[in-house]
Amino acid sequence: YTAKDYGRAASAIQQYQSAGGNDAQTIGLYAQSLYLAGRYQEAAAEISRQIAAAEQAGRRPDDTQLQLLASCALKQNDMNAYRLALEKIVTYTPKPDYWLDLIVRTAGQPGFSTALDLDVYRLRKATGTMDKAGDYSEAAQLALQAGFPNEARAFVDEGYAKKLLGQGADASRDQRLSKLVVKKIAEDKATLADGEKAAAAQSTGDALVATGFNYVTYGQAAKGIALMQQGIAKGGLKNPDVARLHLGYAQLLAGKKADASRSFASVRDREGASNLARLWLIDMRSGALR
Secondary structure: OHHHHHHHHHHHHHHHHHHOOHHHHHHHHHHHHHHHHOOHHHHHHHHHHHHHHHHHHOOOHHHHHHHHHHHHHHOOOOOOOOOOOOHHHHHHOOOOOHHHHHHHHHHOOOOOOHHHHHHHHHHHOOOOOOOOOHHHHHHHHHHHHHOHHHHHHHHHHHHHHHHOOOOOOHHHHHHHHHHHHHHHHHHHHHHHHHHHHHHHOOOHHHHHHHHHHHHHHHOHHHHHHHHHHHHHHHHHOHHHHHHHHHHHHHHHHHOOOHHHHHHHHHHOOOOHHHHHHHOOOOOOHHHHHH
């Protein structure tokens, strides 16, 4: 290894292991030797094995292992493997830069529905990866379009708190957005009870799910979650997986992490909702490990 003949070093370490050698430092050089020898696929397999062994033993994988796994994927131009490596990285090192890379790559996968753009912003808000004025203004506008003005206010308020909104040439535009949000909240609160009755009278459950989530954004979590569950049970949903994704998010906002985990785990679609649910589960696990 010190002679930089990494191929021979990898072979020697493999023979050492086969003979029963178990020195952790020596074995740890095996994956690095494979990587430095340009044998990236073999290196990735070995690193994955080491990471799995560490997790099974209740240990945190080394940052070097995690970064090397990601590098192996990039060296092979395997973007799916790179995304999966990022999932491991943010589990143990949930830095905003890593999270943003992972979220953007997840949302950029073929078949990922643009109807989930607001859901992407929700995850970005939770992971601290909204860093531009445009992020907050677009997220707020999407929330307004979806019928959740109080959620829009949460985006606007955070944008102002970070001094991203209300600055420079766009200050007047941001102020108009803020005033529109306040206006929409007043209108929404005035019709919330009637909207709930109308949703309950519909033959399908989508309106109940949306109404329930809206209640959650106003801090009425118990009532809102119950309505969402009624809507899912009623059926006839345009996208049951998205409804379960939203239920999981609502439960997470309410602090019901076990319920949220079950809801996220039940999302199975192929249009992006299941990918976002997976990332929410990773974020929850990452938070528990910190």
